Amino acid sequence: MDPVRNPYAPGAGQRPPELAGRDREIEQFGVVLERVARGRPERSMVLTGLRGVGKTVLLNTFRSMAIQRLWGTGKIEARPDQSMRRPIAAALHMAVREIAPRHRAPERIESFLGVLKAFALRDATAPKGTSVTATFGIDVPAARGRADSGDLEVDLTELFASAAEVAQDLGVGIGLFVDEMQDIPTPDVSALCAACHELSQNGGPLIVVGAGLPHVPSVLSASKSYSERLFRYARIDRLDRAAADLALIAPAEREGVTFDDTALDALYQAADGYPYFVQAYGKVTWDVAAASPVTADDVKVAAPEAETELAVGFFGSRYERATPAEREYMRAMAATGDEPIPTSIVADELGRKPSSLSPARDGLIKKGLIYSSERGLIAFTVPHFGKFLRTQPL
Numbered sequence: 001m002d003p004v005r006n007p008y009a010p011g012a013g014q015r016p017p018e019l020a021g022r023d024r025e026i027e028q029f030g031v032v033l034e035r036v037a038r039g040r041p042e043r044s045m046v047l048t049g050l051r052g053v054g055k056t057v058l059l060n061t062f063r064s065m066a067i068q069r070l071w072g073t074g075k076i077e078a079r080p081d082q083s084m085r086r087p088i089a090a091a092l093h094m095a096v097r098e099i100a101p102r103h104r105a106p107e108r109i110e111s112f113l114g115v116l117k118a119f120a121l122r123d124a125t126a127p128k129g130t131s132v133t134a135t136f137g138i139d140v141p142a143a144r145g146r147a148d149s150g151d152l153e154v155d156l157t158e159l160f161a162s163a164a165e166v167a168q169d170l171g172v173g174i175g176l177f178v179d180e181m182q183d184i185p186t187p188d189v190s191a192l193c194a195a196c197h198e199l200s201q202n203g204g205p206l207i208v209v210g211a212g213l214p215h216v217p218s219v220l221s222a223s224k225s226y227s228e229r230l231f232r233y234a235r236i237d238r239l240d241r242a243a244a245d246l247a248l249i250a251p252a253e254r255e256g257v258t259f260d261d262t263a264l265d266a267l268y269q270a271a272d273g274y275p276y277f278v279q280a281y282g283k284v285t286w287d288v289a290a291a292s293p294v295t296a297d298d299v300k301v302a303a304p305e306a307e308t309e310l311a312v313g314f315f316g317s318r319y320e321r322a323t324p325a326e327r328e329y330m331r332a333m334a335a336t337g338d339e340p341i342p343t344s345i346v347a348d349e350l351g352r353k354p355s356s357l358s359p360a361r362d363g364l365i366k367k368g369l370i371y372s373s374e375r376g377l378i379a380f381t382v383p384h385f386g387k388f389l390r391t392q393p394l
Helices: 025-038 053-066 085-102 106-121 132-136 154-168 185-201 216-223 241-253 261-273 274-288 294-317 324-335 343-350 354-366 385-388
Strands: 042-049 073-077 173-178 206-212 231-235 372-376 377-380
Touching: 025 042, 025 206, 025 231, 025 261, 042 053, 042 216, 053 073, 053 206, 073 085, 073 154, 073 185, 085 106, 085 154, 085 173, 106 154, 132 173, 154 173, 154 185, 154 206, 185 206, 185 216, 206 216, 206 294, 241 261, 241 274, 261 274, 261 294, 274 294, 294 385, 324 343, 324 354, 324 377, 324 385, 343 354, 354 372
Parallel strands: 042 206, 042 231, 073 173, 173 206
Antiparallel strands: 372 377
């Protein structure tokens, strides 16, 4: 079939042509937006799940929903070695710029920009010579005595309050969208939780919407015990059969193409319901199929090519980031299966003491290749990663 008309879109954070199986989360977030805009108390929201389940796609969808309701929005991607002060300042600057043209009191906007500038100037990690005026285009004087203490927890709380006040004037809200939330540095996690806690008590129309790996809730609760009540957690998992079929059928039908039942059976078995895999197998199957309807034979021909592309782009690129010691550790994990396993079993598999393997384990966690599902247990962040490793030569 014509590859130009191929509707499937495997890609990091790339929205699929049919966002199937996420209606419940989208409906819930719509309620959150309405409640916050009306001054009702509501928790911030965090999406959790493995790589490839569509967390970033859903996060971007939430942001689009906020924009459609005339909210101010900003998005950042956390990095383990980067302070959140400057990225948050940039995101909130963008958010307020989106709503500023509708504000009837320019002095209120200037007042917020002064607070924002004071907040950004306290970034001790910024390179020497970095100009906040040049970086953000803020040419108002920095405020004094607000968001400029140097204590991120205090400053972030005051910055959030100032931004919320601007949005409240217009009867809308501000959404700060944070991807890769598990990578926020530990001191910054504490500050973010404290600022969100203060907002929830005061009812300010600003929410934080995050996305990250399955252990994000434990990262947040380790920082502030009340974070369990501060955020609404939504676990994003693989698609059920009906949703996976819809993700394939709906975009194909718009192009006048259908799948027979045996093809859908084979595709679900291959992709296992993971959204990224659904798109990857769907794209290659379309390209190899001669005509509609697509059959199980088409899937059989396409599968090796799809698996090769996944091995290089999805699995291989991550594997290459690991050191030899880290690769050895992951192979030992893979040898035991695909479920979360105790670290002691990995040590037994390698014939080593658990303490001697801590550097490799910690390095893999920092790189986002494995996570601690609960105390003493570890698992891959990428679905089918163990299966991939078991097929690789030593």
